[in-house]
Amino acid sequence: AQTVTQSQPEMSVQEAETVTLSCTYDTSESDYYLFWYKQPPSRQMILVIRQEAYKQQNATENRFSVNFQKAAKSFSLKISDSQLGDAAMYFCAYRRPSTGTASKLTFGTGTRLQVTL
Amino acid sequence: GAGVSQSPRYKVAKRGQDVALRCDPISGHVSLFWYQQALGQGPEFLTYFQNEAQLDKSGLPSDRFFAERPEGSVSTLKIQRTQQEDSAVYLCASSFAAGYEQYFGPGTRLTVT
Numbered sequence: 001a002q003t004v005t006q007s008q009p010e011m012s013v014q015e016a017e018t019v020t021l022s023c024t025y026d027t028s029e030s031d032y033y034l035f036w037y038k039q040p041p042s043r044q045m046i047l048v049i050r051q052e053a054y055k056q057q058n059a060t061e062n063r064f065s066v067n068f069q070k071a072a073k074s075f076s077l078k079i080s081d082s083q084l085g086d087a088a089m090y091f092c093a094y095r096r097p098s099t100g101t102a103s104k105l106t107f108g109t110g111t112r113l114q115v116t117l
Numbered sequence: 118g119a120g121v122s123q124s125p126r127y128k129v130a131k132r133g134q135d136v137a138l139r140c141d142p143i144s145g146h147v148s149l150f151w152y153q154q155a156l157g158q159g160p161e162f163l164t165y166f167q168n169e170a171q172l173d174k175s176g177l178p179s180d181r182f183f184a185e186r187p188e189g190s191v192s193t194l195k196i197q198r199t200q201q202e203d204s205a206v207y208l209c210a211s212s213f214a215a216g217y218e219q220y221f222g223p224g225t226r227l228t229v230t
Contacts, residue, residue, distance in 0.1 A: 046221070
């Protein structure tokens, strides 16, 4: 079974600074997808960024980028120029390639990010 | 509305009561997922529908949990004889098809007293 581990329950960053959230995973699959989701307080979970395992290039979405280390099974999220609106729970998630049946997500336990002035 | 909606947003049930949680997916989305998120934890998969067919129910924790999607759109998660350990946020997500991005609803927070 696949597992996702987030070892940082809480992180704090000052506005405009950079922060990195860590995630490791365990799988025997060679092809899969990795995601970072953001869950603001009392609001819906939204997708921040995704990475296909077969792609060597790290994904980037504006201020969000990942460091994907396939051999180490590591998938960290870097947030640059942090903003107050970035404060939320961040979940790392894993998904197998869809085979037409279940494409369920396996989540880590989350990292709560605080952004301070 | 364009997003996934869930109702009720909050539900308090006494132990032993039955509850029904509703999910309205994005129109046209074939795939629908239910997840359970306990306090301080990440969401955990419960069950998956493709249209009206329940293709995976491996995450349902007991036979007290039942889900349906009879017409391939709205889905209902039913919990019979609720227990305190059922207290959690129940999230629904839908996607255009298997393998596409999952869009989450706001969740239903269930508290069993």
